[in-house]
């Protein structure tokens with residue numbers, strides 16, 4: 001007991017120390033932000049009212065964005081479903097295949113969608129096809145991991161029974177085991193669809209189609225009222241997809257019932273939408289591609305620039321990776337702090353309905369804006385550098401953390417709280433001892449999960465000049481400097497692997 | 510009299526549901542009283558009024574000479590500090606350890622800063638540990654409550670109530686969510702504690718057999734009215750009014 005409490009206090013102290021180190025390392029300067037708050041306000045004011053007349057021009061790229069995410073999510077999720085049983089440790093599939101697939105998943109999981117898209121443009125040409133390919137690979141990696149984790153904890157009695165009757169293992173899996181993981185699988189896929197719409201919206205930045213190109217153009221030309229209309233359109237699209245996915249999730253998890261015909265109509269509509277999206281996404285363009293490019297890229301991975309890899313100076317890989325981690329760390333902590341009041345505000349349980357609705361809309365609006373856009377806006381206030389990266393990551397984290405945290409608040413068990421009240425415990429002590437213990441674990445796991453995502457996001461911030469490893473990586477790729485790109489890629493893989501291991505250890509405690 | 514109720518009324522939904530309809534009785538110090546009655550008779554409502562979680566619409570509730578129904582703020586909390594309560598669903602913090610749950614009952618006696626920081630002090634920790642030992646959980650001090658069985662959870666809840674050194678112990682269906690064997694063990698524990706500590710106990714139960722076996726006196730409620738008030742060792746026919754015309758017999 002004593003020991004446990006001391007360890008808890010040590011953990012908190014260590015986290016605080018890490019945060020302040022990371023903040024100092026990335027040059028966090030609240031005074032600078034405060035002194036230049038006018039710039040931010042200016043940009044916001046200029047976005048309203050948005051340029052309504054320009055709205056129709058947005059529809060085509062917006063549709064392309066949605067199309068890329070629908071096609072990519074569906075394809076990636078299907079591939080993941082095929083691969084997941086082969087990755088799961090508890091099923092009798094060949095071990096070498098399992099090891100190879102797991103390595104592939106871990107490898108692809110390391111790279112943010114944007115870097116995947118940039119890579120794809122070298123192989124399949126500029127355009128939405130590259131974006132769709134990137135979303136597919138990105139979805140595949142995440143879904144394969146989540147689904148195989150689920151399979152490992154699912155009951156396997158029916159599966160074993162089918163095996164003993166001589167059913168081939170792959171078929172036995174889909175008959176005997178998939179039904180018990182199906183609803184989580186679909187829920188995860190729907191959640192990824194939402195995320196992917198936001199991701200697709202910035203892929204245009206590297207020439208991979210969708211609304212990103214237009215968005216980047218309008219921000220750099222400072223036509224903020226047009227930026228406003230694009231963001232508004234995105235917000236509406238995200239709202240639509242969120243409510244659709246919430247409805248479908250409720251159906252999938254059985255919280256809402258639908259008749260047979262309605263179910264069929266929904267399935268048919270989903271299939272048609274996916275097929276139409278996939279069929280009209282545009283063809284790959286192999287004009288610029290050659291086997292030589294592909295060989296050179298692979299060569300970079302096999303023979304990376306070891307000099308750069310082991311360089312411990314300020315321009316070396318170690319320093320850049322450290323900066324990336326520091327940005328992610330400081331940004332996650334700041335974002336978590338900001339999420340706390342927002343989640344309270346958006347809780348239907350603690351707040352009156354209109355307030356809660358307002359809180360949720362603010363959260364959704366924050367979430368709808370693609371994260372590089374925050375980078376581009378903050379950079380106008382705080383200039384290029386890692387501090388801008390920290391601010392960007394912080395704002396992006398707010399959406400997800402406050403959503404998860406709000407869910408935890410809304411499912412809190414109030415019985416102990418009331419029991420303590422009836423013994424005369426004052427309200428603050430009641431909150432501290434009956435409610436916080438329930439929220440702690442949910443909050444911790446949301447923050448850890450977001451940190452994991454933020455490492456990836458922070459590694460592309462360099463694209464807009466907001467620090468980290470992204471700038472050198474994209475620069476190297478643009479200049480066909482594959483040995484440097486290879487070194488960075490290997491560094492990122494090792495980093496994500498190390499963070500995975502660390503957060504696994506933390507979760508255990 | 511230690512606890513006295515006079516014409517207590519409580520209704521819900523703007524008066525359409527009369528949960529308690531003119532309830533009067535008095536309990537002497539050291540008595541073990543069971544409130545019996547079918548589901549919906551108003552038993553839980555009665556306990557909620559007695560522990561100050563809700564206010565009655567009319568009537569008087571007096572605890573040790575102080576009007577509980579009129580007390581507010583600090584005065585109400587001062588009365589509540591003399592109560593211990595046990596609930597059907599345990600009402601524990603599932604993520605916290607058994608010891609922490611018992612310590613939570615010491616919070617009303619502490620000043621704000623130590624209470625928030627968790628500086629309970631050696632003496633309170635020892636007392637809480639001794640109480641868990643008393644209810645037979647000496648080896649579960651640090652176990653998170655969600656890892657305990659139903660019977661063990663209710664033992665933690667009893668230890669938490671005792672931590673208040675209550676003048677009056679309120680129990681709302683303390684064994685209704687336990688299996689019969691475990692339920693009997695919990696009742697035996699309660700009886701034993703009452704004997705050694707000289708507690709006054711007011712317990713709700715829809716289980717007539719248990720109530721008759723363990724209490725000195727029965728109060729029968731039906732649709733919010735007292736329809737029986739007398740000794741516990743009477744034949745079942747004497748209690749016909751309690752279960753007649755209610756929603757369901759036990």
Ligand SMILES: Nc1ncnc2c1ncn2[C@@H]1O[C@H](COP(=O)(O)OP(=O)(O)O)[C@@H](O)[C@H]1O
Nearest residue numbers: 521522526528547548549550551552553554555
């Ligand atoms: N919070 C409430 N809102 C509305 N009606 C309630 C509420 N609490 C209790 N009631 C009603 O009051 C009556 C008595 O309920 P209760 O005291 O829970 O009975 P018991 O505990 O004996 O089963 C029931 O008809 C119940 O529906």
Ligand SMILES: [Mg+2]
Nearest residue numbers: 552553554682
């Ligand atoms: Mg009840």
